[in-house]
Amino acid sequence: MSNWIVANKLDHEIDLKSNSVLNFNIKENASACLFFNSSDGVDTATINVKLGKNSSCELLGFFKCNNKNTKIFTNIMHNGNKSKCTQDFRFVNKHSTSAFEGTITIPKNVSKCESHMLNKNILLDDYSQAFSKPELNINNDDVICTHGCTMGALEDDHMFYLQSRGFTYDEATEMLIEAFGDIKKRDNNVARTY
Amino acid sequence: MLEIKNLKVSIKNKEILKGLNLNVNPGEIHALIGPNGSGKTTLANALAGKEECITSGSAKLNKNELLSMSVTERAKAGLFISFQVPPSIPGITNFQVVRCSAPRPTNNIKTDIPNVRQSLTKYNNDIETLQLKGDWAKRHFNDGASGGERKKNELLQLLQLNPKIVILDELDTGLDIDALKIVLSLIRKNQNKYGWIIISHSSRILKKLKPTYVHIINNGCIAECGGVKLLNKVEKEGFTNV
Numbered sequence: 001m002s003n004w005i006v007a008n009k010l011d012h013e014i015d016l017k018s019n020s021v022l023n024f025n026i027k028e029n030a031s032a033c034l035f036f037n038s039s040d041g042v043d044t045a046t047i048n049v050k051l052g053k054n055s056s057c058e059l060l061g062f063f064k065c066n067n068k069n070t071k072i073f074t075n076i077m078h079n080g081n082k083s084k085c086t087q088d089f090r091f092v093n094k095h096s097t098s099a100f101e102g103t104i105t106i107p108k109n110v111s112k113c114e115s116h117m118l119n120k121n122i123l124l125d126d127y128s129q130a131f132s133k134p135e136l137n138i139n140n141d142d143v144i145c146t147h148g149c150t151m152g153a154l155e156d157d158h159m160f161y162l163q164s165r166g167f168t169y170d171e172a173t174e175m176l177i178e179a180f181g182d183i184k185k186r187d188n189n190v191a192r193t194y
Numbered sequence: 195m196l197e198i199k200n201l202k203v204s205i206k207n208k209e210i211l212k213g214l215n216l217n218v219n220p221g222e223i224h225a226l227i228g229p230n231g232s233g234k235t236t237l238a239n240a241l242a243g244k245e246e247c248i249t250s251g252s253a254k255l256n257k258n259e260l261l262s263m264s265v266t267e268r269a270k271a272g273l274f275i276s277f278q279v280p281p282s283i284p285g286i287t288n289f290q291v292v293r294c295s296a297p298r299p300t301n302n303i304k305t306d307i308p309n310v311r312q313s314l315t316k317y318n319n320d321i322e323t324l325q326l327k328g329d330w331a332k333r334h335f336n337d338g339a340s341g342g343e344r345k346k347n348e349l350l351q352l353l354q355l356n357p358k359i360v361i362l363d364e365l366d367t368g369l370d371i372d373a374l375k376i377v378l379s380l381i382r383k384n385q386n387k388y389g390w391i392i393i394s395h396s397s398r399i400l401k402k403l404k405p406t407y408v409h410i411i412n413n414g415c416i417a418e419c420g421g422v423k424l425l426n427k428v429e430k431e432g433f434t435n436v
Contacts, residue, residue, distance in 0.1 A: 156245075157281050163265035164242050164275060165291055165351065179285025 006030045006055075013037070016045045016072075028052040028080060036061040036089075041068035046075070051113075053080030061089040062181035065096040074102045078113045087117045092177050093128035103135040104145065111142040121151045122180060124173070154180075195219050195389050196359045201251040203233070203240040210236045212414035213251065218359060218389040223381075225400045225425075226393045228411035229433045234393045235278055237411075238363045242275045243268050255359060272358030274388075276348035276365050282336035288347060289317060289331040292354040313354065320353045324376060341368030349377055353384075361391045366399050378402055397425045412436050 001021045004010070010032040014022070020042075026032050026049065036047070036059070049057055063070050076085050091098035100119045121130035134147040154176045162172035196218040203211040210233045218224055226234050240247040243265040253260045255271050263271065283291075292313075314331065321330045324346045336344050345368050352360060369377060381390070381403060394400055400408070401422060408424040409416045410433065417436045418424065428436075 155281075158283050160242075160244060160265060161277070161281050161283070162286075162291070164269050164277075166266060166269040166355065168266050169264070175286055175290065176283070179283065182285045 006032045010034070015039050016042045018043045018045070021046045022048065024049045024057070026051050026055040026057050026083075029054045031056045033058040034060065036063075036072075038063055038070070041065065042070055042072075043068070044071045044073070046073040048075045048077070049085065050077045050079055051083035051085060054082045055080065056084040057086075059085070059087045059089070063090070063098065064092045064094075064177065064181070065098050066094045067096055069097045069099075071099040072101070074100075074117075076102070076104045076115060078104070078106045078110050078115065081110055082112045083110075084114045085116070088120075089118070090120045090122075090181055091130060092122045092124065092180065093130055094124040095127050097129040097131070099131040099133070101133040101135070102147070103137065104147075105137040106140050106143055106145075108139040111140050113140070114144040116145070117147040119149045120180070121149075122177070123151065123153060195256055197252070197254045198241075199252045199254075201237075201240070201249065201253055203236055204248045205236065205246050210414055211240065214411070214415050216391075216409070216416065218391060220358070220389050221386040222406040223385065223390040223392060223403055225403070225405035225408045226391055226411055227395070227397070227400070227408065227425075227428065228417075228436075232411050233414050234411055235363055238275050238277070238361045238391075238393065241268070241273060241361065269355075269357075273361075274352050274355055274357035274359070275361045276345070276352065276363060278363040278367075280336055280344045280348055282334075282339065282344075284334050284337050286335045287332055288335050288350075289314065291335055292317065292351050317350075317354060320350055323380070324350055325373070326350065342370060342373055345369055346373060346377070349380060353380070356387075358388060359391070360388045361393070363393045364395065365392070366394055366396055374399065397429050401425055410436050 003023045006024060006026045008030050013035045016036050016038045024032065047059065051057060059074065061072065070091065072089060074087060087102060089100050098121060102117045104115045104117060106113050117134055119132045123130060130151050132149040136145055136147060138145055154173060158176055159172050162175060163169060198214060198216040201211055201214040202209065214237065228234055236247065240249050241253060241260060249261050255273060258271055260268050260271065260273065317331055326343065326346055336347060345365055348365065365377065366374060392403065404422065408420055408422060410418040410424065412433060
């Protein structure tokens, strides 16, 4: 169990360990960008976030599950007005099962919050499975909330195209997986394009 | 160099190409025209090795049978296909896609970096020639790119990959007049390096390229073969008499 208190700004990359519980307390007007991955596989990890007034938090996760099952829980608690949270958790499964369970809670007396949850999964073979469970506990009408989930294989068209440019099947797979997990870079790219 | 003999291709149990023969040598431009749905793109896809194309017959590149090779092996053997609708692949940069053309990364950093730098310099020069945007190398592959930019990107890759046989499947669609001029001059400049198969619906552009041969493909085989004069005939009469 580890506790983090964010008072102004935090940009951090976290290597998740098995059975870990991480608590983040984002104070008023503070902001955090957290990137989670796991170098040697994680079976269960829980991420709890409490958001103060006018605070914001970005949670990004990328997990390559190879022969190992992974389960990630997130709990986002909007405790202050105008708090913002974006979650983007991505899993690549090879001979494994992944599960993502995300809860967003906005109490009745907290308004003008924004909370987004996205979970994307790639299944590399027929043995792999992915579970996704969004739980939105919204008690105030004046909020913006979204959740989304995708599951599927790597795109045939992309695989074919890269191979037609001389990459082997394995190289093309590796490139597309890295591209899928390149959440941070993608954001930078968007920022640069516009 | 490329010898296609009695090539038959079927997709989902439907025979599209019904015994096609074609020989392409270096420096030759073969224009391939024909009505919609006659099998022009199928030829390009089948040669590239698209999974859905079930092939029989033979297609040899420098005496090596392409049809028994994987998609990657065909590319490495020297086949380059500019696709009609190139995909966009977010997360992979434009330069990454041609990285294959540069010598493979070794563990020796000292010899590796100059190679990358050299190929990036050539890449950036070609970007300028094609009048693509300055940060093209770093941008995600065709992400947010217009139809014309995607086609330019295909040509840009061609210039890096240095193949033996080039198949351009409707490269001209989406390109504006100025871009067409650049593309045509690039093809002319590199004409002798490669063997070309150019699929197009625009006889105006094909005439400018002065193809060595013009083939009309109809109903899955080559119905008529000739020189540039054939283009005039088709312009007047259409494909109905073919």
